[in-house]
């Protein structure tokens with residue numbers, strides 16, 4: 001209880017006489033748990049979303065040059081794509097880049113492995129999923145996100161380009177988001193490399209034969225991605241694009 005003094009200061013506010021409260025702000029905070037349904041409402045989610053951006057920006061702002069590497073969560077050790085991603089991770093570190101992945105298994109793990117074993121910064125931006133996944137053991141700087149869109153901002157904001165290996169819906173989502181950002185001018189000078197000509201050529205053929213044919217993309221949009229099988233060329237392409 002606050003004694004009924006004649007004057008009470010609440011932050012910048014001065015209260016006098018009958019306006020003086022009978023309890024302090026801290027007492028009201030600590031004495032009463034109150035209703036708890038507000039933690040499941042959008043205004044509270046906005047603060048959690050804001051916290052993810054604060055944490056992401058705060059952790060990654062001094063990362064230095066980095067490249068985001070995407071690819072299937074399902075191509076494990078022994079798979080050719082895993083071996084390729086490991087080499088990509090290593091070459092990126094040797095070229096002076098940190099490697100950013102989704103921090104999961106498969107191609108993400110391989111790129112993180114190549115990067116960490118080459119002595120580089122190996123970032124994993126994990127995502128809360130309905131099933132337990134966790135960051136792979138080769139991540140040496142990890143952040144876990146609740147919200148896909150906050151995490152996706154980090155992949156773009158802190159990378160100098162994308163290298164995309166074969167993958168499924170997740171990889172395609174990340175690829176097409178990047179292409180759309182470049183196509184619409186939301187990001188500038190942002191190289192996107194597709195690795196694996198056998199895997200990606202049919203998609204590029206379809207884009208050409210169907211989207212271009214129907215006029216839903218422009219011819220120049222097809223030049224937004226660079227296709228190669230050579231990890232050294234992929235890294236060199238990213239470097240040249242930013243030079």
Ligand SMILES: C/C(=C\CNc1ncnc2c1ncn2[C@@H]1O[C@H](COP(=O)(O)O)[C@@H](O)[C@H]1O)CO
Nearest residue numbers: 070071072073074102104133167168169170171
């Ligand atoms: C499927 C399994 C685990 C999934 N765990 C993931 N952890 C982190 N990031 C993920 C995960 N799954 C998908 N992603 C993101 O999408 C891309 C890969 O998705 P795809 O559908 O496999 O192509 C990847 O780049 C991540 O950013 C258990 O095996």
